[in-house]
Amino acid sequence: MTFSKDQYLGAIAAGMLTYNAWDPLQIEVRLYENVAALRYQSSMEVTFGPRHIPRAQYWHTDLYEKRGGTWQVVWSQATEVRLIG
Numbered sequence: 001m002t003f004s005k006d007q008y009l010g011a012i013a014a015g016m017l018t019y020n021a022w023d024p025l026q027i028e029v030r031l032y033e034n035v036a037a038l039r040y041q042s043s044m045e046v047t048f049g050p051r052h053i054p055r056a057q058y059w060h061t062d063l064y065e066k067r068g069g070t071w072q073v074v075w076s077q078a079t080e081v082r083l084i085g
Contacts, residue, residue: 011048021045021055034066041081057081 003011011017027040038061045055063075 016049018047019044020047024060036064036066036071038062038064042078044078 008017022042022044024040024042027038030037030039040060042058042060043055044058046053058078058080060076060078062073062077064071065074066072
């Protein structure tokens with residue numbers, strides 16, 4: 001699913017999106033002046049409305065920009081890890 005910032009924060013505020021577990025592993029960071037890229041895996045379990053999404057492994061990629069001296073996330077993406085075999 002794709003959310004705008006307002007949709008994502010609104011779903012959390014309304015209780016429609018609940019993080020039951022979020023356990024990140026080692027976070028790797030690439031820093032380029034005013035931009036930072038983060039990549040890591042996590043174990044995550046969420047509830048979205050009436051739908052429970054069981055714990056699974058995800059790859060995350062987040063992009064931050066330094067704006068006015070403060071780091072702000074401007075893009076975030078997560079993909080479930082699925083083993084083939």
